[in-house]
Amino acid sequence: MSVKSVGKERVPWSTRAIHTCRGIRRNWGLYLLLLPAVVLLFCFNYLPMYGVQIAFKDFTPSNGIEGSPWVGFANFQTFFNSFQSKNLIWNTITLSLYSLIAGFPFPIFLALMMNQIRVKRFKQTLQVVTYLPHFISTVVMVGIMLILLSPSNGIYGNLAHALGVQSPPNIMGQASAFQHIYVWSDVWQHAGWDSIIYIAALAAIDPTLYEAATVDGASKFQRLIYIDLPFLIPTAVILLIMRAGNIMNLGFEKVYLMQNPLNTSISEVISTYVYKIGMISNQYSLSAAVNLFNTIINFVLLVLVNGVSKKLGDTSLW
Structure with a gap:
């Protein structure tokens, strides 16, 4: 029935x-x-x-998962009672939000700019130039930054010596500069690659819309505002929801490679902490608890942002 x-x-x-x-x-x-x-x-x-x-559980490799005794939420309590927990969560959230705010709009701006280029060869060259940094490995990328920002023999150091600065500060060792270096180098490396999906969305726009707008006297800026942007908004919202679901997940490799004793107060995030206590200190249960907490936060944020987006604009993942 x-x-x-x-x-x-x-x-x-x-x-x-x-x-x-x-x-x-x-x-x-x-x-x-x-x-x-x-x-x-x-x-x-x-x-x-x-x-x-x-x-x-109080996991030990000799006992295995089944043989290790249950301890309930003791591992979570250990993490939240530690002196590092607040600093770790704060560093992770601030760096993630900074990356989202700085990095999310750039691919959109780049796609809109490329869509206005009418010289085909110049457009293709610009696309290749912006895509190439994405294929640089994280290790090589951090190595390039260390060389460029070296206060002794890098471009930064040589430029400072040329300007009369005898002892330029070590930027990579300054905690206040860590987040800026991480975020803007990431924007430079991935903005071109991330713009591909927006360029594809713009390519799907019916050319007759531009022709009709031109006949009605619309300028290039007006066509961009009233044609291009509305077509990009659904794609941008979906990608924003997906980014929100990973807001607590930072690139472990890059953060870990950029860390040094001088900037640990800012650069220590949940992913690096999980690696250190799990693989170096062999506290497997504690590292699993911290990582599970991180995953739950990501899941909750994904559901919340998806629900808000669905209610406000009828665009959602499900």
């Missing part, structure tokens, strides 16, 4: 199951192509969830 809900007839689950089976049988080839991706997703994203229980 069907159930009435909000003026619409809800199809019974048995009927939906039959239709689903028929659809799979009819398109078995497509599902076969999808199978390897599903297997990889299950093996590397769902099977490891079995190890989440380490966060609630």
Whole structure:
């Protein structure tokens, strides 16, 4: 028997199951192509969830996961009672928000700028130049920054000596400069690559809209505001929701490589802390608890931002 809900007839689950089976049988080839991706997703994203229980145990490798005793939320209490917890959470949130605020608009501006370029060869050259930094590995990127900002023999040091500064400060060793160096080097490296999806969205706009706007006397700026931006907003909102779901996840490699004893007060974030207490100090349960806390915060933020976006603009992931 069907159930009435909000003026619409809800199809019974048995009927939906039959239709689903028929659809799979009819398109078995497509599902076969999808199978390897599903297997990889299950093996590397769902099977490891079995190890989440380490966060609630006093885990030792000799006893294994099943043999280790349960301790409940003791590991979480240890983290929140530690003197480092507030500083870690604050450093992670501030650096993530700084990266989001500084880095999210740049690909949009770059895509809008490239969309206005009419010289094809210049446009292609500019695209290649902005894309290339994305393919520089993190280790090489940090090495380049260390060389450029070296106060002794880098470009920064040589320029300071040329201007008469005998002992220029070590920028990489200043805690106040860490976040700026991290964020703006990241913007330079990834803005071009991140703009690809916006350029694709702009390429899908019907040219007749531009022609009609031109006939009506719209300037380039007006076409950008009233045609380009409205088409980009749904894409930007979806990407913003996805970024919000990873706001507590910072690039561990880059932060860890840029760390030194002089900037640890600012550069120590949750991801580096989890690595140090887990892999170096062998406190596996505590590191699992901290990482689980970090993941839960990301999940909550993803759900909240998605709900707000769906309510305000009818654009959401689900």
